[in-house]
Amino acid sequence: xSDKLEREFLTLRRQVIEASFGRLNxxxxxxxxxxxxxxxxxxxxxxxxxxxxxxRIANLVRYGTAHDSDKIFGTVTQExxxxxxxxxxxxxKLTARLAGLxxxxxxxxxxxxxxxxxxxxxxxxxxRLGDMLGADAQEIVASTFHSACVRILxxxxxxxxxxxxxxxYDSDDSQRxxxxxxKQQNIDDKFLPPRSALSAIGRLKDRMISPQxxxxxxxxxxxxxxxxxxxxxxKRLRGAGAMDFDDLIYQTVRLFQEHPDVLERYRNRWxxxxxxxxxxxxxxxxxxxxxxxxxxxxxxVVGDDDQxxxxxxxxxxxxxxxxxQHFPGAKVIRLEQNYRSTTSILDAANRVIQxxxxxxxxxxxxxxxxxxxxxxxxADNEQDEAAHIASIVxxxxxxxxxxxxxxxxxxxxxxxxxxxxxxxxxxxxxxxVGGHRFFDRKxxxxxxxxxxxxxxxxxxxxxxxxxxxPARKIGAATLDTAANIAAGLGCSLLEVIGEAENxxxxxxxxxxxxxxxxxxxxxxxxxxxxxxxxxxxxVIDCSGYRRMLEAQGEEGQTRLENLGELVSAVKxxxxxxxxxxxxxxxxxxxxLISDIDGYDEEADTVVxxxxxxxxxxxxxxxxLIGMEEGVFPGQMSQYSPDDLExxxxxxxxxxxxxxxxxxxxxxxxxxxxxxxxRYPESxxxxxxxxxLLEGExxxxxxxxxxASPAHGGARQGGMSFKSFAAGSTLASAPAPRxxxxxxxxxxKFAPGxxxxxxxxxxGVVLKxxxxxxxxxxxxxxxxxxxxxxxxxxxxxxxxx
DNA sequence: TATCGTAGTGTTTTT
DNA sequence: CACTACGATA
Numbered sequence: 001x002s003d004k005l006e007r008e009f010l011t012l013r014r015q016v017i018e019a020s021f022g023r024l025n026x027x028x029x030x031x032x033x034x035x036x037x038x039x040x041x042x043x044x045x046x047x048x049x050x051x052x053x054x055x056r057i058a059n060l061v062r063y064g065t066a067h068d069s070d071k072i073f074g075t076v077t078q079e080x081x082x083x084x085x086x087x088x089x090x091x092x093k094l095t096a097r098l099a100g101l102x103x104x105x106x107x108x109x110x111x112x113x114x115x116x117x118x119x120x121x122x123x124x125x126x127x128r129l130g131d132m133l134g135a136d137a138q139e140i141v142a143s144t145f146h147s148a149c150v151r152i153l154x155x156x157x158x159x160x161x162x163x164x165x166x167x168x169y170d171s172d173d174s175q176r177x178x179x180x181x182x183k184q185q186n187i188d189d190k191f192l193p194p195r196s197a198l199s200a201i202g203r204l205k206d207r208m209i210s211p212q213x214x215x216x217x218x219x220x221x222x223x224x225x226x227x228x229x230x231x232x233x234x235k236r237l238r239g240a241g242a243m244d245f246d247d248l249i250y251q252t253v254r255l256f257q258e259h260p261d262v263l264e265r266y267r268n269r270w271x272x273x274x275x276x277x278x279x280x281x282x283x284x285x286x287x288x289x290x291x292x293x294x295x296x297x298x299x300x301v302v303g304d305d306d307q308x309x310x311x312x313x314x315x316x317x318x319x320x321x322x323x324x325q326h327f328p329g330a331k332v333i334r335l336e337q338n339y340r341s342t343t344s345i346l347d348a349a350n351r352v353i354q355x356x357x358x359x360x361x362x363x364x365x366x367x368x369x370x371x372x373x374x375x376x377x378x379a380d381n382e383q384d385e386a387a388h389i390a391s392i393v394x395x396x397x398x399x400x401x402x403x404x405x406x407x408x409x410x411x412x413x414x415x416x417x418x419x420x421x422x423x424x425x426x427x428x429x430x431x432x433v434g435g436h437r438f439f440d441r442k443x444x445x446x447x448x449x450x451x452x453x454x455x456x457x458x459x460x461x462x463x464x465x466x467x468x469x470p471a472r473k474i475g476a477a478t479l480d481t482a483a484n485i486a487a488g489l490g491c492s493l494l495e496v497i498g499e500a501e502n503x504x505x506x507x508x509x510x511x512x513x514x515x516x517x518x519x520x521x522x523x524x525x526x527x528x529x530x531x532x533x534x535x536x537x538x539v540i541d542c543s544g545y546r547r548m549l550e551a552q553g554e555e556g557q558t559r560l561e562n563l564g565e566l567v568s569a570v571k572x573x574x575x576x577x578x579x580x581x582x583x584x585x586x587x588x589x590x591x592l593i594s595d596i597d598g599y600d601e602e603a604d605t606v607v608x609x610x611x612x613x614x615x616x617x618x619x620x621x622x623x624l625i626g627m628e629e630g631v632f633p634g635q636m637s638q639y640s641p642d643d644l645e646x647x648x649x650x651x652x653x654x655x656x657x658x659x660x661x662x663x664x665x666x667x668x669x670x671x672x673x674x675x676x677x678r679y680p681e682s683x684x685x686x687x688x689x690x691x692l693l694e695g696e697x698x699x700x701x702x703x704x705x706x707a708s709p710a711h712g713g714a715r716q717g718g719m720s721f722k723s724f725a726a727g728s729t730l731a732s733a734p735a736p737r738x739x740x741x742x743x744x745x746x747x748k749f750a751p752g753x754x755x756x757x758x759x760x761x762x763g764v765v766l767k768x769x770x771x772x773x774x775x776x777x778x779x780x781x782x783x784x785x786x787x788x789x790x791x792x793x794x795x796x797x798x799x800x
Numbered sequence: 801t802a803t804c805g806t807a808g809t810g811t812t813t814t815t
Numbered sequence: 816c817a818c819t820a821c822g823a824t825a
Contacts, residue, residue: 118815146815171814245815313814412812414816434814468801475801594815612813634812650813673811674816 038327045656046340064106109139113270117277149252168591205246206282206314241458278303282314342371378697386422394758405620411632425793433609434595470548533571622658628679758795760784
């Protein structure tokens, strides 16, 4: 074999490998083919970092280091070279022989651990890997920090003195546990509210500080109390065989620090580690990753310091800023080209973020073209803001956009209310991500608590939650005596209840306790025999929960329906997990599920969520609402420069979600938590600058704008309305509410009328039902079917 | 022990 | 405004 042939082969090999990954820019390509050693990818918003991540993993598995290597396994023949030429020119399939020649030091899929921020992101990663790698992708572990840790802890919990079926407490459980502790130890909840205590403890755990250390380092009374409460809380959870969210990380790191042999096993298993959203990792998460990567340091992290928005949860931007110190010899790659947004949008984003100090510094650019100017609307109040958004959605739909191309983003969940009300009345389909989760509803949590007591009988907290739900005449007094006995014996509450007849102190409530225990045993037996979804149905029946709800009329009926939904959710889980389906597995999935995980981008509806939840998503049309000082940036951040910078990063995240058009809005007055306030304009508006904005404002502050589709009289251009706004405060003082009376007689509808709806198009009125000063109009649309809307809210006009 | 009513309170963002 | 916690009553 000649040198010349080999050289030709190596060049060809590189070309074939590159071709198999499609279009990548030079910087992206560099990231994909950097295989070994520490790598920091600074990825701006919309820079195609997921593509890079997927391709990088695919390259590890398929080609290993072949792209930059001159190693060849086997002997190259002229035929091989010809075949590669043909492949490059005509495409086609690889033979097994060629595939072998293209690979050098490949990585087995199960040696790769990819950590993402949400389950949804992990799922997407797996899907895209599946498309590229087929069955191999199944063996790659792609999960969140929390899920990955649970996986490890389930296997190793005993080393730490926890049962392997430990319960995962959500923040609600944590709070209950904390309140019980407060009561037991007579702690003043004014001086240190349980919520603050929990978040302080959480932040200690994020920094891997134990209760003992916290005690030692406490310098003031409050810190001392936190340390004391921390110790008590930790003891309580340990006794219940439970871990909270922060424990999942904290205990895993402790496991690795204290059991080098265990760490060694996992180090050998995962030889390549990738972490997405690295800017949002905590000290504990950094330690976890660096422990696992220790040795070969094949660690690749992807992040954007400008998008760090979880400082309040213990994330330290330090992790990204000092990556090169932590991992000497680290390679740093910057992805600054944006493929998502227009120049107008990026200009606005860059203008805002450049007001922050202490960042790595980068400027996004794009060749997507200038695009429309950023729109800025000044509304009278939140209803008017909602109406304006609805009318823009209508306009865009006419231009051919779909509902699901629109996202409404806000600072806090409470802001969704007015928009939701308006959209519901107008009959515009929408979906809210976040707020109250399905699994947080009382009835659902109760049934899940039954299940978790079956899985982990040590868990007194969840037991207390359900022992008298439905009412079984087991009150607080009885439970306290039983708990005291349990504490004395050092066993669980449930064990005491099981043999209640042995304790004279419990004689008065012996029957109810025994009745409960019987139910419990019945359920345990059912857990052995039935499938998971059957078990859930059994729990609902045997516990008496169904009977209780049935006796509650309408309210109980909807709750019963929710429980029906729970049963079908479990059924879906059983079908998906197949043989792997276990009770613990299901409870774990429920505990770690997040709001965004349930977001379905296929459904054609407008979507509403917080800017936090929108991280990582993109939409053609994005509305950022409530651009007011005190709302965004929030009240809490006004006096803290650090918090303000985080708000600014959040603003940057919000702006960069938009692909085509960005709409900002502010209301002159807004009702928040029951009080009407007038907030000044958000500083972010001034930071963007009037030259990038195109303004418009509510025209006549008092007259049913909601129903009038055209913004008659709205001013266009520049920011000249600022002075106008100031002068018109008096005129706009009475809160406008679109009522039938205000709108006059001209816009009533009658059956048979031909009408046009901004969202659904043209149709015929079928029925009109007057109700409380408004009316429900039932319309058969030519294309959208039959819908009901409220006459005063729907963007509806009568056609002559 | 359960249930009803009232007073008070606290409100960001989330795995 | 919405929720919780607590107290009075059946």
